[in-house]
Amino acid sequence: MMRHLLSTADLSRDDALLILDTAEQLAQVSGRSIKKLPTLRGRTVVNLFFEDSTRTRISFEAAAKRLSADVINFSAKGSSVSKGESLKDTALTLQAMGADAVVIRHGASGAPHRLANWVDGSVVNAGDGTHEHPTQALLDAFTMRRRLGDLDGRRVTIVGDVLHSRVARSNVHLLHTLGAEVTLVAPPTLLPVAMGDWPCEVSYDFDAVLSKSDVVMMLRVQHERMNASYFPSAREYSRRYGLDPERLGRMPEEAIVMHPGPMNRGMEIAAEVADCARSTIVEQVTNGVTVRMAVLYLLLSGSEPAIGGNQ
Amino acid sequence: MNAARNQARDDEPRSNGEVVPGGGRPVDGERAVLEAPDINRALTRIAHEILERAKGPEKLLLLGIPTRGTVLARRLADRIEQVEGRPVASGSLDVTMYRDDLRLRPARALGRTDLPKEGVDGRIVVLVDDVLYSGRTVRAALDALNDLGRPTAVRLAVLVDRGHRELPIRADYVGKNLPTSRAETVRVCLAEIDQRDAVLLRGGQR
Incomplete structure (x- = not known):
C-alpha cells in the first residue's frame, strides 16, 4: 500500500x-x-x-x-x-x-x-x-489553532492572488475540513474561473469582510506568474487589497494576520503590519x-x- | 487511521489502548488479581518507599509513561504530598518516538509529554508505568530521558511486574509480582480512565 x-x-x-x-x-x-x-x-x-x-x-x-x-x-x-x-x-x-x-x-x-x-x-x-501546497496549509491551521484554539466556526479571510495561489487552494480545503468558514477576497481577474465546488465564500470587497474575520491571510502577489496584466497598477492593488495599519485597526481585537511568505512589503502587506504583535509570520x-x-x-x-x- | 489511534502502546499482548473492550468491567474469562483496596495499599507503600530512599521530596520528579503510567504517577505524587505536606514534581514522558518496534506496526499517535519547567537535570527521576513486561518500554524511556537532560538518578516504579524480561532491566518499586505465562493478558484498569480500579488477568493454560 x-x-x-x-x-x-x-x-x-x-x-x-x-x-x-x-x-x-x-x-x-x-x-x-x-x-x-x-x-x-x-x-x-x-x-x-x-x-x-x-x-x-x-x-x-x-x-x-x-x-x-x-x-x-x-x-x-x-x-x-x-x-x-x-x-x-x-x-x-x-x-x-x-x-x-x-x-x-x-x-x-x-x-x-x-x-x-x-x-x-x-x-x-x-x-x-x-x-x-498541503504542508503550508497544515502549518497555517496549526498556527491558527495555537493562537485561537479550536477552528470550528472561525472565520478566515484569504486575500490576494487566489488564481495563482496553491496556498489558498490547500487552505480552503483543509480549513473547510476543520470546520472554519473561509472567504476569499480578490479582484475578479485574480480568481479562478471555475470555483463552483470550492467550499468557501467569495468577495471582491476587502473592507466589507475585514471586521468579521478572526484570521486575515494575505497572499503574495506572484510577479513571476503574472504574464498578463491582472490589475491596473501596483498602487491601486495595494489601495484596495493591501493590509495597511488603518485596515488592521478595523479588524477584531483578537484577530491575527498571516502571510505564507515571502512578502512584498508595501504591496500586499505594510511593513508595520507584518512586524506587529498580531502578525504570526515568524511563528509560521x-x-x-x-x-x-x-x-x-x-x-x-x-x-x-x-x-x-x-x- | 483509527488503527493508529487505538493502537496499544506495547508490542506485548497487553491491553492499554484508549479503547478497551468492556471498559472497566471484566470481560469473559477475566479475573481480578488486584482490587481497588489492594492497588491503594500498594501505591501507599510505594510512595513511602520512594520517599524513604530519596530522603525527602525536594529532588524527586515522578514521570508517568502514558497512558496509565501518567495516572499512577499523579496518584503517587498526591500521596507523597499528603505524607510530607509539601508538593512533589510529577509529569508524563511519552516514549513512542524512541520505541524499537515502530516499524513493526502502522504509524501511531503520540502521547503527551509534560515536564516541569526546570527540566530533569539534577533530579531523582522515578519512571512510573502500569505493567513491566519485556522491559522495552523502559529502555525507550531511558533513551528519551537521555535527550532531555541528566538526572542524578533514574528509578522505576510499576504497579505489576509480570516477568518475561527481554532486557537487563528491573523495577525498584513493585506493587505486585504477578507470575504469568506469555499467553496470558494483564489489563490494568484505573478509575480516571476505566471508571474502576482493578488488575485483570485473562487467558493462557493454567
Whole structure:
C-alpha cells in the first residue's frame, strides 16, 4: 500500500487532527537543547526541488534531520534535469537509490501525482504549480489553532492572488475540513474561473469582510506568474487589497494576520503590519518545521503510513 | 487511521489502548488479581518507599509513561504530598518516538509529554508505568530521558511486574509480582480512565 500527502482535499478530519495533534507534541522538541529524535534513523528523505524555494526546502530538511533521517537535496539547477532528463527518469534514479520519501516541488500542477505512480516511497507535495501546497496549509491551521484554539466556526479571510495561489487552494480545503468558514477576497481577474465546488465564500470587497474575520491571510502577489496584466497598477492593488495599519485597526481585537511568505512589503502587506504583535509570520516558519516533522513521522515511522490518500 | 489511534502502546499482548473492550468491567474469562483496596495499599507503600530512599521530596520528579503510567504517577505524587505536606514534581514522558518496534506496526499517535519547567537535570527521576513486561518500554524511556537532560538518578516504579524480561532491566518499586505465562493478558484498569480500579488477568493454560 502506498500512501502520500499530495492534496489537503484527500485528508479526512481525523487525518488532519492527527497531524495537528502530533505536531502539538513535537513542538516541544524545538524547545529542547537536544533537538533530535531517533525515530527515522536509517530512512532517506529526498528533497526534489524543481522550483526555487528557501523556506520550504530548509524547513523540510530541518524536519527530516530532527527525526534523524538522512536527507538528500536535489535541485533542478545544476542537475541532469538541465541536460534534459525527464521527471520519470529522475524518479527512477531516486527509486534506485532507495528513497523512503520524496518531497517534491514542481512548476507543473499534478507532478507529485505522477511521481507517486513511479516510486515506492511516500511522496509529499511541497507545492505543485498553481495546484496545492498541503504542508503550508497544515502549518497555517496549526498556527491558527495555537493562537485561537479550536477552528470550528472561525472565520478566515484569504486575500490576494487566489488564481495563482496553491496556498489558498490547500487552505480552503483543509480549513473547510476543520470546520472554519473561509472567504476569499480578490479582484475578479485574480480568481479562478471555475470555483463552483470550492467550499468557501467569495468577495471582491476587502473592507466589507475585514471586521468579521478572526484570521486575515494575505497572499503574495506572484510577479513571476503574472504574464498578463491582472490589475491596473501596483498602487491601486495595494489601495484596495493591501493590509495597511488603518485596515488592521478595523479588524477584531483578537484577530491575527498571516502571510505564507515571502512578502512584498508595501504591496500586499505594510511593513508595520507584518512586524506587529498580531502578525504570526515568524511563528509560521517555526511551526512549519514542527508540522513537517509530524507529516514525515506519520508517513514514514510505521510499517504503513497513518495518513494520506491512496494513490 | 483509527488503527493508529487505538493502537496499544506495547508490542506485548497487553491491553492499554484508549479503547478497551468492556471498559472497566471484566470481560469473559477475566479475573481480578488486584482490587481497588489492594492497588491503594500498594501505591501507599510505594510512595513511602520512594520517599524513604530519596530522603525527602525536594529532588524527586515522578514521570508517568502514558497512558496509565501518567495516572499512577499523579496518584503517587498526591500521596507523597499528603505524607510530607509539601508538593512533589510529577509529569508524563511519552516514549513512542524512541520505541524499537515502530516499524513493526502502522504509524501511531503520540502521547503527551509534560515536564516541569526546570527540566530533569539534577533530579531523582522515578519512571512510573502500569505493567513491566519485556522491559522495552523502559529502555525507550531511558533513551528519551537521555535527550532531555541528566538526572542524578533514574528509578522505576510499576504497579505489576509480570516477568518475561527481554532486557537487563528491573523495577525498584513493585506493587505486585504477578507470575504469568506469555499467553496470558494483564489489563490494568484505573478509575480516571476505566471508571474502576482493578488488575485483570485473562487467558493462557493454567
